[in-house]
Amino acid sequence: MRGSRRFAWILATPSLIGLVAISFVPFVFMVKTAFQKFSPNPRIPPKWAGFDNFWALLDDPQFLQSIGTTLIVLFVSLFFQLTLGFALAWSLYHIRKGRSVIISLLLIPTAIAPLIAGLVWWMLFNTKYGAINSLIGKLGIDPIQWTITMPYALITIIVATVWQTVPFVAIILLGGLTTIPPEILDAAKVDGASRRRELRYIVLPLMKPFFLVASLFMVIDLLRIFEMPQYLTSGGPGNDTVVMGMYLFKLGFTFFDLGRASMMSLLYVLVLSIIGVLFVRLMRTRKAEV
Amino acid sequence: MSFGAVEALKGINLEIPDGAFAVFVGPSGCGKTTLMRVLSGLEMQTSGDVEIDGREMNEATPAERGIGMVFQSYALYPHMSVRENLGFPLKMSNMESAASISRVEEVARILQIEHLLDRRPNQLSGGQKQRVAIGRTIALDRKVFLFDEPLSNLDADLRVEMRLELQRLHRRLGSTMVYVTHDQVEAMALADMIVIMRGGAIEQVGSPEALYRDPANLFVATFLGSPKMNLMSGKVTEAGQSGARFVLGSGAEIALDRPVRAAVGDTVTLGVRPEDLRVGADVIALPFETEMVENLGPTGFAYGSSGEDRMVLQLLRHDGAFVVPQTAVHTNPGAIRVFGSDGIRLTEPFEPQAPESHQMQRATA
Amino acid sequence: MTSSIKMGRSVGYRLRRTWPWLVILPFLLFSLFPVYWIILTAFRPRNDIFQSPVALLPTNLTLDNIRTVWFGTSSNEPVVNFLGTSLFVGVCATVIALVLGVACSYAIGRFRIGGTFLPTFILSFRYVPAIALIVPFFMLYRSLGLLDSYTGLILIYSLFSIPLIFWLLLGYVEAAPRELEEAAYVDGAGHWKAMYHVALPVLMPGIAIAAVFTFIGIWNEFVLAYQLAGNKVATITVYLPRLRTAIAELYGEIAAASLLAVLPGILFAAVMQRFLVRGLAFGGLK
Numbered sequence: 001m002r003g004s005r006r007f008a009w010i011l012a013t014p015s016l017i018g019l020v021a022i023s024f025v026p027f028v029f030m031v032k033t034a035f036q037k038f039s040p041n042p043r044i045p046p047k048w049a050g051f052d053n054f055w056a057l058l059d060d061p062q063f064l065q066s067i068g069t070t071l072i073v074l075f076v077s078l079f080f081q082l083t084l085g086f087a088l089a090w091s092l093y094h095i096r097k098g099r100s101v102i103i104s105l106l107l108i109p110t111a112i113a114p115l116i117a118g119l120v121w122w123m124l125f126n127t128k129y130g131a132i133n134s135l136i137g138k139l140g141i142d143p144i145q146w147t148i149t150m151p152y153a154l155i156t157i158i159v160a161t162v163w164q165t166v167p168f169v170a171i172i173l174l175g176g177l178t179t180i181p182p183e184i185l186d187a188a189k190v191d192g193a194s195r196r197r198e199l200r201y202i203v204l205p206l207m208k209p210f211f212l213v214a215s216l217f218m219v220i221d222l223l224r225i226f227e228m229p230q231y232l233t234s235g236g237p238g239n240d241t242v243v244m245g246m247y248l249f250k251l252g253f254t255f256f257d258l259g260r261a262s263m264m265s266l267l268y269v270l271v272l273s274i275i276g277v278l279f280v281r282l283m284r285t286r287k288a289e290v
Numbered sequence: 291m292s293f294g295a296v297e298a299l300k301g302i303n304l305e306i307p308d309g310a311f312a313v314f315v316g317p318s319g320c321g322k323t324t325l326m327r328v329l330s331g332l333e334m335q336t337s338g339d340v341e342i343d344g345r346e347m348n349e350a351t352p353a354e355r356g357i358g359m360v361f362q363s364y365a366l367y368p369h370m371s372v373r374e375n376l377g378f379p380l381k382m383s384n385m386e387s388a389a390s391i392s393r394v395e396e397v398a399r400i401l402q403i404e405h406l407l408d409r410r411p412n413q414l415s416g417g418q419k420q421r422v423a424i425g426r427t428i429a430l431d432r433k434v435f436l437f438d439e440p441l442s443n444l445d446a447d448l449r450v451e452m453r454l455e456l457q458r459l460h461r462r463l464g465s466t467m468v469y470v471t472h473d474q475v476e477a478m479a480l481a482d483m484i485v486i487m488r489g490g491a492i493e494q495v496g497s498p499e500a501l502y503r504d505p506a507n508l509f510v511a512t513f514l515g516s517p518k519m520n521l522m523s524g525k526v527t528e529a530g531q532s533g534a535r536f537v538l539g540s541g542a543e544i545a546l547d548r549p550v551r552a553a554v555g556d557t558v559t560l561g562v563r564p565e566d567l568r569v570g571a572d573v574i575a576l577p578f579e580t581e582m583v584e585n586l587g588p589t590g591f592a593y594g595s596s597g598e599d600r601m602v603l604q605l606l607r608h609d610g611a612f613v614v615p616q617t618a619v620h621t622n623p624g625a626i627r628v629f630g631s632d633g634i635r636l637t638e639p640f641e642p643q644a645p646e647s648h649q650m651q652r653a654t655a
Numbered sequence: 656m657t658s659s660i661k662m663g664r665s666v667g668y669r670l671r672r673t674w675p676w677l678v679i680l681p682f683l684l685f686s687l688f689p690v691y692w693i694i695l696t697a698f699r700p701r702n703d704i705f706q707s708p709v710a711l712l713p714t715n716l717t718l719d720n721i722r723t724v725w726f727g728t729s730s731n732e733p734v735v736n737f738l739g740t741s742l743f744v745g746v747c748a749t750v751i752a753l754v755l756g757v758a759c760s761y762a763i764g765r766f767r768i769g770g771t772f773l774p775t776f777i778l779s780f781r782y783v784p785a786i787a788l789i790v791p792f793f794m795l796y797r798s799l800g801l802l803d804s805y806t807g808l809i810l811i812y813s814l815f816s817i818p819l820i821f822w823l824l825l826g827y828v829e830a831a832p833r834e835l836e837e838a839a840y841v842d843g844a845g846h847w848k849a850m851y852h853v854a855l856p857v858l859m860p861g862i863a864i865a866a867v868f869t870f871i872g873i874w875n876e877f878v879l880a881y882q883l884a885g886n887k888v889a890t891i892t893v894y895l896p897r898l899r900t901a902i903a904e905l906y907g908e909i910a911a912a913s914l915l916a917v918l919p920g921i922l923f924a925a926v927m928q929r930f931l932v933r934g935l936a937f938g939g940l941k
Contacts, residue, residue, distance in 0.1 A: 007846040008766035013774075015759035015821075018814040019777060026791035032796065088682055091675035102679060104925045109686050111920030113875035115892045116913045119899060120689045123696065123906055132694055134708035143708075167686060184436075186332050187365035191426065192353030192382035201378070205369045224784035227877040231896055243787040252790040253882065261790040268787040276782035280775075 029061030030269075033262035046259065053263035062239055063264070064245035072154065072227075073243060074222040077161045081218050082211060084162065085169030092170065094176045105180035106167040114164065121160040122147060125232070153220075153233045153241045160228055165221060169214045177203070209283065216279045220272065244268070299324055300450045300490045302338070306483065307466065310342060311460050313469045315477040316487035316513070321472045326488070328506040329468065330436050331355050345431060353382070355434070358427030362439040364419040372398075372422050373407040379430045383614045385650065388554050397425045419450050424459070437469040441476065447536060453479055486510050493497035503640050511561050517629075519561045522576075522599045527604070536560060536628075540597025542576050546623045559629045564591065566625035567603035569615045574626070578603075579621040583612065693917065696910035697721060704906045724898075724915070734912050737894035741916075744805065744890060745873045748812035752869055755813065756820030761854060763821075764828030765836075774825065780818035780875055784879045796883050809883045812876070816869045823868060827861030828854075846907035871923050874916075891916045 037049035059065045088106075092099060109117070124131050125146035133143040146152045180203065188198045226245030229235070235242035242250070248268065252261035299321050308314045314322035327333040329340060329351040340347045347355050365473055366375050376397055380390040398404045401421045411419060420440065437456070441449045457480065460467050471477055477484050478498045486501065486509075488494040494506040498514075505519075507513035512518045524544070528535040534550040536558065537543050544560065546579060567576075578601060580594040590605035590612045596619075603619055605612040628636045696704055700717045702712065727733035763773055785792075792811070793802075801807030835857060839849040855862070877892040885893045895912055898905045 003846065004766050005768060008762035008768045011758040011762035011794060012768060015755040015777075015817050016773075018755060019780065019817060022788075022811070022814045023780070023783075026788050026795055029795055030788070030791035033791065045927060070693075084682070087678050093676035094675040095679070104685065106686050108690055108917075108921055111875075111891055111923045112690075112917050113877065113920070115877045116693075116893060117689075117874075117919060119895060119909055119913060120693055122899075123909070124689060124692060128707045129705050129709050131688075131709060131711060138710045143796060150695070163685065163689065166682075181363055181365065183361040183363050183365035184367060186327075187359065187361060187367075188378075188425075189332060190330060190352040190357060190359040191379035192351075192430075193378075194382075197382060201381075202367060220782055220784065224786045225788050227881075227892075231899060247787065248790070249878075249882075252793065258790060258794065265787055265790045269783055272782050272787060273779075274896055 027269075030265050033258055034266045036259045036262075038256070038258050049259060053260045056260055057263055057267075060260075062242065063247060066240060066242045066244045068101060069154070069241055070223065070225075073157055073161065073225070076158050077165070077222055078215060078218055080158070080162045081165055081169045082214065084166045085214065086207075086211075088166065088170035089173035089177055090199075092174050103154075103171065106170065109164050110132065110168045112164070114225070114228040114230060117160050117164050118228040121156060121163070121228075125156045125172050125277045147233045148237050150237060150240050153237060156232055157225075157229045157241060160232055161222065161225065164228070165218060169218065172214045172217070173210055174208065176207050180206050195275045199286045212279070216275070219275060223268075223272065292530035296479060298490045299328065299335070299462070302492060304485060304492060304495065306466060309464050309466055309571075310483050311457075311467045311469065312483040313471060313477040313481035313520065314485045314487060315471055315474055316493070318472055319489075320487040322472075322485075322487045324490075325470060326436055326438060326470050330357050330359055356432055357434050357436060358430070359436040359438065360420075360423045360427055360440045362442055364411075364423040364440075364443075366414075366419055366422055366426075368411050371408050371410060372414070374402065375411070376407075376425050376429050379426060382618060383430060386420040393429060397429050400428075401425045416444050417452070420444065420452060420604055428459075428463070432511055435463075435465055435467045437467065439467075439471050442471070442473070449476075456480065474568055475516065476516065486513060500639075502633070505561075505627065506635055508559060508561070508629045511627060511629070511635075515563060517564050517602045519563050520567070520599070520601045520603075522560045522562075522596065522601075524558055524560050526550070526552045526554050526558060529554055529556075534628075538576070539599060540577050542574075543594070544574050544623070544626060545627060546637070548637055550628050552628070552630065557631050559631075559633075561627040562625050562631065564602045565604040567601070567619045567621050568606070569603075569613045570620060572620035573622045575618050575620050576601075577617065578615050579617070580614055583614055585612070659758055685867055690917075690921075691821045693910050693913050696906055699907060699910075701907055708743050720911035721914075724908050724912045731897065731908075732894075734891070734894065734915060735903065737891045738915060740834070740888060741874055741890040741892075742809050744812065744888075745870050747805075747809045748873050749866055749870045751809065751813035752816035752820055753862065754865055756817045756865065757824065757855075757858070759817065760821050760824035760828050761858070762848060764825050765833070765854070774821075777818050777821045780815075781822060785815065785876070789882055792879070793882055803884045803887050805888055808880065808888055808890075811879055812873045816872065819869060819872065820865045822860065823865045824861050831857045844900075867923055871920055874919055883902060 014220070034053055036046040037052060038046045052067070092102065095099055095102075114118075125133075127133060127143055127145045127148070130146070131144065137143065140162050144152055146156050168260065184202060184206075185198060188202045193201060218283075224245055225243055229241060229243055230246055230249075233241040235246055244264075248261060248264050251264060255261075302325060311382070314325060314572075316322050319621055326334065326524040328335045331340075331347065331350055331354070335348070342355055352359070356641055366372075367378065370378065373382065373394055376394045377390050382523070387394070394407075395404070398407055400426060403421050403425060406414060406422070410420070414422065440456075442454055444452060446463070453476065456467075456469075467474075469480060470642055481498050483495065484498055484501050485495050491560060494501055494510045496504075501510060502514050505514065509522070523541070524537050524538040526534060527537050527543075529550055529552050531549055533545060534546040534552065535543065535545045536610075538560070550558075576596045578594055578596050580592050582593045583605070584591045584593065590607075590616055591602050592612075593600075593602050595601060601619070603615065605614065607613075630636050656658060662838075697720050698716045700715050703714045708771070724734040727736075743771075759777070761775075762768060765906045769776075796802045796807055799807075801810070831854065833916045835853050844852065875892065876890075880890045880893050884890070885932060890914070893911065895916065898909045898912065
């Protein structure tokens with residue numbers, strides 16, 4: 001109909017202006033600040049600093065450690081998210097009765113604020129009054145100083161992460177499983193595939209795009225964790241469990257080094273963009289294959 | 291959902307002889323697919339025994355049962371080439387790769403799909419997919435082949451073609467074949483043994499001819515044949531060893547010279563097939579009022595009513611034109627089947643029952 | 656190689672499977688235990704909470720913790736104030752985001768403006784979380800004087816929710832039959848009327864889901880609420896950590912306040928599962 005495009009642009013423009021405002025404007029701010037040096041005295045205007053902030057970050061052991069910690073949490077969590085998530089999805093796939101109730105219950109952790117997740121697990125992992133030590137005490141294990149010693153502090157973060165995200169991963173994978181025609185699985189059984197081989201040769205290959213989607217969601221989710229570890233271990237012991245989000249926050253709002261913090265933000269956004277682009281590429285090639 | 295609708299089965303007792311082409315047929319939800327899945331080992335029965343070749347197979351996996359199966363949607367593995375699809379059962383049986391390669395090519399040759407070996411399933415037409423699916427099941431030597439509505443996704447022409455091809459395959463392999471369909475025409479065309487099911491139980495088993503001639507009950511009578519058998523309500527006015535008489539709702543009277551298991555005054559249903567009605571004199575005359583004529587080319591049908599009963603008869607051409615009934619249609623006593631108010635046939639069968647092995651008894655349990 | 660088949664002794668069949676439950680039930684226990692712990696601690700008297708080792712099953716129950724957070728203490732404001740702020744900010748931002756986001760999804764999904772670039776641009780926001788941009792946002796807000804204001808918080812929440820709404824709704828718009836609007840055009844409706852009277856009612860289920868997702872997302876958000884606001888305008892997520900940093904650790908109070916704060920989420924999980932199983936998997940593949 002006449003005027004359709006004009007009408008569509010009228011509808012879309014307010015959103016687009018808003019989105020440009022929250023992307024380009026802070027981006028410009030960020031890039032500008034990333035190359036500036038801020039004086040502790042707010043009255044002295046910031047000065048151009050070239051790549052000083054970048055080199056300073058590379059020399060900053062805490063920055064590097066936060067990346068290391070984040071990567072450990074990321075890879076270990078991702079491993080459990082995908083394996084447990086698939087085990088859960090594969091199990092849910094095989095039940096009919098009560099499935100919707102079970103899914104509702106499983107989704108509760110997903111809907112809880114990460115902050116609350118941090119606080120709850122902090123209470124659960126408390127050395128003296130925590131339920132976890134009480135539980136393992138029943139098995140005859142001595143209390144563990146979970147959130148204040150390594151490697152236990154890292155484990156608590158991974159446990160809390162896995163707790164919050166596995167149901168979500170399971171639901172994505174379950175959605176993927178329901179796209180596989182059940183007859184194909186029957187055919188595999190008739191063709192003599194054992195349960196293990198059915199998974200290996202039929203189900204897992206067909207699930208690849210869904211594993212990719214779930215991984216992308218999780219990687220992005222894991223790179224931005226902040227309040228959950230902040231209130232679970234507070235980065236301790238020492239700075240051993242400070243993840244990237246926490247260090248960025250520290251740079252910006254504890255040390256008030258806005259230049260360096262902006263540089264870290266910039267790197268953050270670049271890494272996330274690269275992951276996003278890679279993912280889109282990967283999805284395209286997979287679609288072409290199947 | 292993860293599994294197709296799964297219906298319950300109730301007390302099935304069935305024996306399919308060596309080399310038979312058995313067709314399970316019935317309306318959707320009748321349990322035919324579940325019965326096949328239990329037979330295949332894809333589902334485990336909760337009671338009863340399954341025996342193949344005299345061996346008890348209750349706990350056996352599909353592969354251990356030596357079963358090949360073709361699915362409605364073909365169930366080709368979308369991420370594998372045709373070659374890999376055909377080779378998959380061989381790989382699963384740990385056949386060495388050289389033997390596997392030559393076997394795949396042999397199968398491809400038999401089914402004339404050699405030129406498709408490197409394609410993916412989504413690059414194949416419906417008929418080609420069907421061939422690959424059959425190829426995959428015959429790649430290994432199987433004792434029994436199961437077909438789950440394999441033709442229902444094909445268009446009409448291809449369906450007829452594949453029907454003939456399946457019969458040819460059956461003749462060549464000589465294997466026992468079990469075929470599930472909801473289409474009674476397919477059942478009649480393919481089977482040498484039809485198993486009619488409803489509500490998880492078997493209604494009747496026998497050769498297509500026997501079931502068509504001597505349906506055990508109203509369900510079978512109306513399920514087989516298109517258009518359906520005409521049904522007329524009537525009352526028994528005379529019943530004895532030598533025969534019986536009925537008066538129909540339309541007022542017509544019918545006399546049979548065969549014994550009928552009914553008493554005077556019983557309400558019964560009389561059935562007569564559209565092709566057994568004709569225009570012109572015969573023993574039995576029924577009032578008939580034509581409402582509409584359908585010309586299908588070689589044959590035609592006249593739709594109308596006889597008293598309160600809807601009726602249809604098959605028209606024959608006479609000197610190139612259909613002869614349409616004016617006020618009455620005729621038939622002979624041999625074409626009449628009588629069913630009681632519970633739907634069970636009350637007359638004796640026209641011909642002796644099929645051989646013993648095709649037999650089945652309605653479960654009493 | 657042929658074979659006869661015999662099915663005897665009255666073969667019966669009923670679906671039954673146990674192994675999946677061996678995975679599901681332990682996981683369910685793991686998933687729900689922390690929730691159970693929140694509830695238990697919220698209703699536990701202080702002496703029972705601070706016991707070592709702590710009892711895992713319910714002991715004495717009390718409403719003290721709930722009462723304390725509800726009415727507040729000398730050092731802590733009543734939790735209702737923060738819940739109220741979260742609710743107000745959440746509802747306002749959700750409504751604004753829906754108006755913008757639905758219009759945008761409809762325009763792009765139906766009229767295909769902006770080719771492939773525009774959808775990609777909007778969806779790419781999902782890859783950049785708030786934490787990565789908090790520093791520039793803070794500087795921006797500081798120079799605009801929007802720190803610690805309702806306007807500022809509602810504004811950023813509504814704009815940040817548009818990509819989520821777009822992501823959830825695009826599929827609905829594309830799936831809704833175009834013929835409905837075309838029939839309305841033929842009947843003499845303009846674009847606005849066709850959208851309002853025909854398209855929006857059809858999209859309502861999707862819009863409802865988008866509304867719930869958006870609201871819960873805002874309700875649970877911490878980084879922006881803490882750094883761009885957090886003093887005069889303090890949401891429930893800003894309030895909770897305050898209980899932790901107090902001199903005495905207030906487990907009972909934290910649990911009681913957490914319980915109030917997770918209720919919307921739990922309701923959400925109950926309502927949303929039907930949609931989630933298919934919706935998320937397919938949405939993700941776009």
